[in-house]
């Protein structure tokens with residue numbers, strides 16, 4: 489059975505329920521060890537720490553001293569591509585992963601044996617928290633390879649004692665057949681790919697009752713409540729949000745428990761802060777800002793105050809599941825994904841919410857930005873949910889709703905059902921055709 493809100497919580501590791509004072513003590517010890525590791529084993533960061541008055545681990549008096557430390561950015565990773573931020577010899581890595589960076593250069597991260605063990609345990613924790621139990625069949629449609637989503641969930645499922653089907657992405661018709669024939673209870677993918685799988689299931693003529701799906705573990709791209717409702721309805725499962733980034737380890741940094749009110753951050757391994765992206769200062773609890781993480785146990789590539797570019801707010805009051813870890817709520821699109829249209833900030837997630845809540849539209853869309861004249865133009869390409877839909881009426885209503893919710897004039901263009909490209913991983917939602925450099 490899926491872990492419904494009424495089921496007794498199952499906790500993988502008692503560390504998840506540590507009293508906050510005890511957790512702070514562990515965080516302090518681990519932060520000091522991380523600083524010590526950087527000072528002894530790496531050149532990058534030493535000068536910045538010295539400038540902040542930190543020349544040894546004893547200079548950190550409490551976890552709040554984290555605010556004295558310098559930030560690390562994506563640009564730092566790219567500048568030291570590929571192995572410049574390692575605190576161990578390259579030969580001690582058991583594996584590397586990478587995520588897309590900019591200008592075609594990926595961000596490479598390395599893992600020691602200890603890092604892989606920690607990551608596996610974190611995934612077992614998070615997947616247990618989401619409702620995965622020994623013996624469940626886990627259909628993993630995340631890409632295997634440099635992307636951390638495939639192997640991350642794979643390791644966690646095996647550690648729990650679940651049965652993994654390492655399907656990876658693509659061959660969507662075959663995914664539908666395997667889901668039915670093998671009777672998977674858990675689907676792991678990006679939320680957008682889950683919708684593509686749902687479509688393949690329909691096209692194959694299967695009913696939801698032919699499947700045994702109970703639980704969907706989704707991450708790898710920003711998604712909101714409207715998308716959650718769409719995926720749950722189309723696949724008849726409980727959708728759980730997973731958050732992570734390869735710079736930390738991959739998925740396993742934070743995930744929802746059965747109560748699904750924010751994602752518990754694995755705080756004994758990652759110190760989380762929420763800052764105002766404009767001045768770097770910490771914002772009060774429950775206030776939206778940029779998520780910043782410090783690794784507390786990473787051996788190969790420790791990172792201090794890594795600016796993720798992701799937005800969210802921190803909730804620290806106790807959760808009904810009994811875990812003491814703080815939660816990230818309102819997680820939404822990376823700051824980098826934000827579009828500036830005629831001077832107005834526009835998150836693709838705002839458009840998604842309007843489309844999916846309005847009804848009548850299939851949950852596949854693309855936002856096309858262009859600049860035919862002096863002004864930016866935005867057109868949303870989408871498909872009617874049903875062939876019979878009066879698209880003229882629907883178009884007028886959607887354009888009106890978009891204008892109310894975003895303050896921008898955004899055009900709707902209906903395209904043939906099936907013609908918006910389906911993603912096999914992270915969905916490409918925005919096509920920006922504006923001339924670059926302007």
Ligand SMILES: [Zn+2]
Nearest residue numbers: 745807809811
């Ligand atoms: Zn909880």
